[in-house]
Amino acid sequence: MDKxxxxxxxxxxxxxxxxxxxxIGSEYEVELMIWADLKKSARTDHLKDxxxxxxxxxxxxxxxxxxAKLLEVVAQRxxxxxxxxxxRVKKAQVKVTKMSPPINGDVERVSVLLKEKxxxxx
Numbered sequence: 001m002d003k004x005x006x007x008x009x010x011x012x013x014x015x016x017x018x019x020x021x022x023x024i025g026s027e028y029e030v031e032l033m034i035w036a037d038l039k040k041s042a043r044t045d046h047l048k049d050x051x052x053x054x055x056x057x058x059x060x061x062x063x064x065x066x067x068a069k070l071l072e073v074v075a076q077r078x079x080x081x082x083x084x085x086x087x088r089v090k091k092a093q094v095k096v097t098k099m100s101p102p103i104n105g106d107v108e109r110v111s112v113l114l115k116e117k118x119x120x121x122x
Contacts, residue, residue: 001090002038004051007031009060017069018102027099029109030060034082035091051086059085064096071096071112079116091117 009030014022034051041050063077079092093115101110 001035003033003035004038004053004056005031005033006053006056006060009057011061011064013064013074014067015064015069015071015074015098016102021102022067026101028064029097029099030064030078031095031097032056032060032078032082033093034086034089036086036088037090051088055085056082060094071098071110072114075112075114079114083116083118089118091115 009032011028011030012025013028014025015028016022016026034056036051038050041047059081060078063074063081066074066077068074068077075094075096078094078096082089082092093113095111095113097109097111099109101107103110
């Protein structure tokens with residue numbers, strides 16, 4: 001199976017358990033990997049035959065714009081939406097990273113990584 005990777009998607013969002021995070025926000029970075037059959041598009045050179053990474057980027061941006069307390073929730077929403085919007089995707093992995101998290105200690109970033117296979121339809 002073939003893979004498309006979106007790397008270093010930088011966004012500003014308002015996720016977190018603390019009330020201040022909902023007002024101040026912080027910087028995030030998202031990486032999205034999807035697995036799909038890309039052989040046809042490799043032959044035809046037609047956008048309609050592949051998974052459009054512009055669509056993938058839009059999904060990431062739109063789901064990151066919806067506030068959540070936990071990064072796990074945001075990551076799951078991204079995966080769920082990718083499966084909904086692009087039926088060719090067989091597996092997805094997303095990593096959501098909060099830069100400079102407001103926790104006690106010198107922590108540069110914290111990340112959540114979720115991976116999921118498309119459920120087979122009955």
